[in-house]
Amino acid sequence: xxxxxxxxxxxxxxxxxxxxxxxxxxxxxxxxxxxxxxxxxxxxxxxxxxxxxxxxxxxxxxxxxxxxxxxxxxxxxxxxxxxxxxxxxxxxxxxxxxxxxxxxxxxxxxxxxxxxxxxxxxxxxxxxxxxxxxxxxxxxxxxxxxxxxxxxxxxxxxxxxxxxxxxxxxxxxxxxxxxxxxxxxxxxxxxxxxxxxxxxxxxxxxxxxxxxxxxxxxxxxxxxxxxxxxxxxxxxxxxxxxxxxxxxxxxxxxxxxxxxxxx
Amino acid sequence: xxxxxxxxxxxxxxxxxxxxxxxxxxxxxxxxxxxxxxxxxxxxxxxxxxxxxxxxxxxxxxxxxxxxxxxxxxxxxxxxxxxxxxxxx
Numbered sequence: 001x002x003x004x005x006x007x008x009x010x011x012x013x014x015x016x017x018x019x020x021x022x023x024x025x026x027x028x029x030x031x032x033x034x035x036x037x038x039x040x041x042x043x044x045x046x047x048x049x050x051x052x053x054x055x056x057x058x059x060x061x062x063x064x065x066x067x068x069x070x071x072x073x074x075x076x077x078x079x080x081x082x083x084x085x086x087x088x089x090x091x092x093x094x095x096x097x098x099x100x101x102x103x104x105x106x107x108x109x110x111x112x113x114x115x116x117x118x119x120x121x122x123x124x125x126x127x128x129x130x131x132x133x134x135x136x137x138x139x140x141x142x143x144x145x146x147x148x149x150x151x152x153x154x155x156x157x158x159x160x161x162x163x164x165x166x167x168x169x170x171x172x173x174x175x176x177x178x179x180x181x182x183x184x185x186x187x188x189x190x191x192x193x194x195x196x197x198x199x200x201x202x203x204x205x206x207x208x209x210x211x212x213x214x215x216x217x218x219x220x221x222x223x224x225x226x227x228x229x230x231x232x233x234x235x236x237x238x239x240x241x242x243x244x245x246x247x248x249x250x251x252x253x254x255x256x257x258x259x260x261x262x263x
Numbered sequence: 264x265x266x267x268x269x270x271x272x273x274x275x276x277x278x279x280x281x282x283x284x285x286x287x288x289x290x291x292x293x294x295x296x297x298x299x300x301x302x303x304x305x306x307x308x309x310x311x312x313x314x315x316x317x318x319x320x321x322x323x324x325x326x327x328x329x330x331x332x333x334x335x336x337x338x339x340x341x342x343x344x345x346x347x348x349x350x351x352x
Contacts, residue, residue: 182277
């Protein structure tokens, strides 16, 4: 059975597009058929993060306007045969796709794909409403900053109001050193405040910048810590039980000492 | 305190962040603006004034949360100046 999952955050710049690219690729690596929909009409970006910007012919607005068939607009990934991108239109505005058109589009895509991931635009206006309309599940991305968590809380409230009752949390760009010093909210802190279930945690990682420069998602890089985190999250989405990365396992002297006594 | 700090036990700025965040979220979630709270305060003052004399200056009203499950509660502290008998006539 296919699932339509929206990846959203409220605040911009917390990693929605990066997460979408990585989770889509991660699910394809597990052998699933995945389509990524870039719902950020007017500010197209998922194509460049995936390194597919040169292959775009048609976009989502062409599809809903009937200028082409869905299959003509889908761009196959460079590495994975089962991963496709439906790009956003760059020159149209947010109202170019209606919620009903989004629902119809996803119904069509369900015939061919296991996972339909929707990369939501920032904000809570019409573009957001269009992007969440077809989803039955939601992943809320946030960083451990007050502004991002506040916006995530607002988005969770809006998701509830359209019937997505159990959105899952991904805490992105966590700096373990700062969490240890007590200068950054931890995964548990954020999960407690937002009162939602945890899907995963992604450490701040330079490899994200490097992989985005190259247009190759970090999940493809075995040495990337963030890539590992996204691989784990992909497995959890697919129903596997994977332990959370223990962000405290880079133990200092005192925790080693404490653990010795605990055991 | 220094030794606790050294051991990394002292809380950093994240607790400030959490407290501030909890405060804004109470208001965000209640969808309750300062204006609305002010109107409510005025109405409550009017109603209670029919029964007793209260101190409008000291009337304190805010949205807080319960300690156990974080449910929003309307908290009001209304100092009574004088309990006057209601005129039943």
